[in-house]
Amino acid sequence: MSKKRLLIVTGLSGAGRSTVLHTLEDWDWEIVDKLPVDLLSDFVGHARSDGPFAVGIDSRTREFDPNELSKRVAEIEGVDPELLFLDCSDDEIVRRYDATRRRHPLAGDADAEAGIERERKLLAPLREVSDSIIDTTECSPAELRERLETSYGADKKPPVVQFLSFGFSDGVPRSADLVFDMRFLKNPYWEPNLRSLTGRDRDVRSYVEADPAYGETLDRIEALLEGLIPRYWAAGKNTLTVAFGCTGGRHRSVAAAEEMAGRLKGEDRTISIRHRDLVD
Structure with a gap:
């Protein structure tokens, strides 16, 4: 033993x-x-x-x-x-x-x-x-x-990156370290067949992804985060909260948070996702 x-x-x-x-x-x-x-x-x-x-x-x-x-x-x-x-x-x-x-x-x-x-x-x-x-x-x-x-530090747990979606209508979360506003994207809420769905649903995500600005914006955010995350770890921060916001926190912000979480997966970090304004 x-x-x-x-x-x-x-x-x-x-x-x-x-x-x-x-x-x-x-x-x-x-x-x-x-x-x-x-x-x-x-x-x-x-x-x-x-x-x-x-x-x-x-x-x-x-x-x-x-x-x-x-x-x-x-x-x-x-x-x-x-x-x-x-x-x-x-x-x-x-x-x-x-x-x-x-x-x-x-x-x-x-x-x-x-x-x-x-x-x-x-x-x-x-x-x-x-x-x-x-x-x-x-x-x-x-x-x-x-x-x-x-x-x-050999046995330390990998640092955590939490991707958080929220609606500006209920305020910006205080825990957020970085906040990205996704309200410039076309809003699925105004599509009757998408209104009751969320950014977790494939139809909503396809609608958001079809916006010409979506892919380019997420590429830039991904590159920014890949550069910033190691600097946060070096400064001693073990949990980084990256928040994506839209008007109601159900469609665009959710889709962006889910997408970025998938892009940023890696062995050197733990990824978590929380959707503040979704009720399961």
């Missing part, structure tokens, strides 16, 4: 622990932050058996003792433990705390520099025994995610 993968994420406050944990969670890791050290073994025992999991532990964790943490982790049965230490320059940590207007957790009544110095001394034993050290001084959140992918 293979051992569970356990990643302990620690390091300096302000160095990016939350970004790491959120990224791993997006990749379907089981995550818990600031878990009291004495509950670590219980958490591992109750964690699901089909995926990796990570625990965030730092100087704010209850019962935190850097000299004992490695020993306790080594005593847990059935896991393959790793220790990831996040480091960062003092000046950058000060800048980050200034930007968020938060007090460093170990500063007490002193300034952030004093808190950082105390924390470095406290965490020195963990840094020495870490399996990996990432210095985030010059890393944006997106760049940090890229660095994590090599070591921890």
Whole structure:
């Protein structure tokens, strides 16, 4: 029986622990932050058996003792433990705390520099025994995610592209990242034999496809999306919602969403379709 993968994420406050944990969670890791050290073994025992999991532990964790943490982790049965230490320059940590207007957790009544110095001394034993050290001084959140992918992204789920149809009469969906207005196309609603049908029906789709502007427009949208989607993934976005709208959300937008979903299928992404204004 293979051992569970356990990643302990620690390091300096302000160095990016939350970004790491959120990224791993997006990749379907089981995550818990600031878990009291004495509950670590219980958490591992109750964690699901089909995926990796990570625990965030730092100087704010209850019962935190850097000299004992490695020993306790080594005593847990059935896991393959790793220790990831996040480091960062003092000046950058000060800048980050200034930007968020938060007090460093170990500063007490002193300034952030004093808190950082105390924390470095406290965490020195963990840094020495870490399996990996990432210095985030010059890393944006997106760049940090890229660095994590090599070591921890092998089991992540493929990103999702959702194609969403809607009617402008009921408003633009707030979840949409990109919106394409299809109201310039000939409207099947004005054809009595098509009015009761939807863009899922072959007759409606044939009618919409017969519009000279339809094919050319979808070709351009396809080319645009093929160029943009990798950039969204690189920026750390795991779900992209592409919305197509028409007047009522039943004909043109539905046909376009169905068509584009078929065009954009690929092994590197999961495709989903939702028609907001259709009642099945």
